[in-house]
Each structure stands twice: as structure tokens, then as C-alpha cells.
Amino acid sequence: MRDELFVNESPGSGEFRFDEAVARVFPDMLRRSIPGYQTLLELVGVLAQRVVSHDTRVYDLGCSLGAVSLSIRHALGARSAQIIAVDNSLAMVERCRAVVDADSALVPVEVMLGDVATFPLENASLIVLNFTLQFVAENERLALLERAARALVPGGVLVLSEKVRGLDDEEEAKNQRLHDAFRQANGYSQLELGRKREALERVLVPDTIDQHEARLARAGLVPRQWFRALSFVSWIAEQP
Numbered sequence: 707m708r709d710e711l712f713v714n715e716s717p718g719s720g721e722f723r724f725d726e727a728v729a730r731v732f733p734d735m736l737r738r739s740i741p742g743y744q745t746l747l748e749l750v751g752v753l754a755q756r757v758v759s760h761d762t763r764v765y766d767l768g769c770s771l772g773a774v775s776l777s778i779r780h781a782l783g784a785r786s787a788q789i790i791a792v793d794n795s796l797a798m799v800e801r802c803r804a805v806v807d808a809d810s811a812l813v814p815v816e817v818m819l820g821d822v823a824t825f826p827l828e829n830a831s832l833i834v835l836n837f838t839l840q841f842v843a844e845n846e847r848l849a850l851l852e853r854a855a856r857a858l859v860p861g862g863v864l865v866l867s868e869k870v871r872g873l874d875d876e877e878e879a880k881n882q883r884l885h886d887a888f889r890q891a892n893g894y895s896q897l898e899l900g901r902k903r904e905a906l907e908r909v910l911v912p913d914t915i916d917q918h919e920a921r922l923a924r925a926g927l928v929p930r931q932w933f934r935a936l937s938f939v940s941w942i943a944e945q946p
Contacts, residue, residue, distance in 0.1 A: 709735040712901040722905040724770070724795035732771055732798075738892035740837070740869075742935035747773055749933060750865060751781035753942070754832055757863045758787050762831035765857075766791040767822040768838025772802040772815070778832070779811040789815040792825050823850050827857035834865045837938075840910050851925035858945060864927060867940035871912040881937045888936065915939060 709731040722728075728735070736743050758764055758778070766775045769791035779789055791806075793799050796819060803817045818825075822838060823846045833854045839847055854864050872878030886899055913921075915931075918941070922929040927943035934940070 707731045707734065709738065710898075711735075712898040712905070713895075722902070722909045724793075724798055726797040729771065729795070729797040729801050733773070736773075738894065739889055740935075740938055741888055742933065742938065746836075746867060746933050746940055747777045749940075750774055750834060750836070751777040753863065753865065754778040754781045757861060758782055758785060758831045759859065759861070760786045762787055762859055762862075763829050764789045765825075765827055765830055765833045765854075767825070767833065767835050768841065769793045769802055769817065770795075770798045772805050772817065774834050774836050775802075775806070775815050775817075776809060776811070778834075779809065779813045779815055782811075782813045784812045787813055787831070789813055791815060791817045792820045792822055793817075794819065794821050827853055829859060830854070830857045831859050831862045832865070833857065833862075834867075836865070836867045836940075837869065839866060840868050840912050844911060848921055848924060851921060851927070855926045855943075855945065860945070862945070864922075864943040865940065866918065866922065866929070866943060867933070867938070868918060869910070869912050870918065870937050870939050871914050872937075873914055873916070884936050912937075 707730050711727060711731060764778055764787060766789060769775055770793060772791055775789050775791045791802060799817055799819045806815045806817055823842050827833065842850060858864065872881050889899060919929050922943045928946050929941040929943040932940060932942050
């Protein structure tokens with residue numbers, strides 16, 4: 707379904723929520739809002755082929771409708787691994803389960819309702835946080851990355867993808883103008899963009915690239931940028 711959530715939304719009507727209304731239009735919202743999103747999904751699948759070992763786990767934290775999980779699932783073929791997809795939105799989890807059930811790939815996927823900030827992690831060859839950490843409370847982000855680092859098996863990889871904030875107000879304003887232009891080219895009106903920005907501002911709290919890389923290092927991981935489009939950046943982070 708086409709994302710028209712903010713066409714008739716009145717200003718000040720509340721913060722953004724991952725409810726049933728959002729779940730219905732989420733694929734269209736991501737496609738029209740995040741440049742290079744499909745390419746990033748494909749790259750995660752390519753990475754999974756290289757790093758996911760037999761009898762280990764893959765965690766898709768903040769799975770929403772399971773796009774990351776399905777990319778990995780299809781990339782792994784018949785490999786003896788398990789994918790655990792976690793989200794704290796019941797609407798997302800229910801729809802994700804339906805999507806997974808309709809898929810015919812072989813690797814088992816367990817879709818679970820849970821808080822990624824506290825969800826137990828173990829025996830992981832791949833952990834993916836795809837535009838998820840920005841929705842975790844700032845004071846819980848480091849602890850989550852530390853737990854992820856401890857859960858990785860030798861050779862395991864963490865993928866972190868985030869919308870980043872500019873280093874100063876001028877850079878942030880330039881980034882915002884380019885992002886708005888991208889979304890308007892995909893059919894969003896300036897009114898919709900303003901309403902969505904207002905709804906997200908208390909929910910999505912972005913960090914700078916430097917903040918992300920310093921936090922990953924503090925968690926005991928070595929980050930490397932492997933994808934960037936406008937203000938959307940993804941890292942591969944590994945144990946030293």
C-alpha cells in the first residue's frame with residue numbers, strides 16, 4: 707500500500723508509532739524515504755553468504771516486516787543456521803510472521819516480540835541493526851552494542867545502519883535539504899514531510915558518524931563503513 711499517512715494527519719497529533727497503520731505501508735515508506743535501501747538489503751545477503759557459519763544464529767534486531775531476515779534467508783540456501791527476528795511492535799511482528807510463513811526458503815526464522823535493548827544474544831555469526839539503534843534510548847545504546855559484541859562467534863559480524871546527524875547545524879541543514887529533495891522526487895509533498903518530521907523528532911534521535919564509530923569502538927568492535935547514501939550510513943563491525 708502507498709504511504710499516505712501524513713496526507714491528512716493534523717499537526718501536533720502525536721509522535722510516530724510503529725502501529726498497524728504504519729505496518730500496512732512500511733515497505734513503501736522505506737522505499738521512498740531511504741536512498742539505496744534495496745541495495746543495502748542485497749548487500750546484507752551477500753555478506754551473510756560469507757560470514758554465517760553452520761550451527762550459529764543470525765539476529766535481525768528491529769526486524770519490522772522481515773526484509774533483512776528474508777534477504778539473509780534466501781542467501782543462505784540450506785545452511786544449518788537459525789535466524790531470530792525481533793521487534794517490539796506487535797503489529798510488525800504479526801505481519802512479519804505472515805510474510806515469513808508465506809516464504810519458501812529453508813533456513814528457519816523465528817519472529818519474536820521483544821525489546822532489542824534487553825533481548826538475549828548468543829552464538830551469533832551475524833547481528834543486524836538496520837535503522838534500529840536510532841530508536842533505542844541513548845543511554846541504552848552502548849550496552850546493546852556491548853552485548854552484541856560478546857555474542858559474536860570468532861569471525862562474526864555486526865551490521866549497523868543508521869540515519870546520521872551532521873557535525874554542525876550547517877551540515878545538518880544541507881543534508882536535510884537533499885533528503886527532502888529525494889523524498890519529494892518520490893512523491894511526498896512538503897506538507898507530508900513537515901508532519902512526518904514533527905512526529906519523528908522525539909522518537910528518532912540520530913547520532914553523528916563520529917559518535918557511532920566511537921561507540922562501536924567502546925563496545926570492542928572495529929567499524930568500517932561499507933555503504934552510504936546521503937545521511938544514511940551502514941557499517942560492518944568486527945572483533946579486532
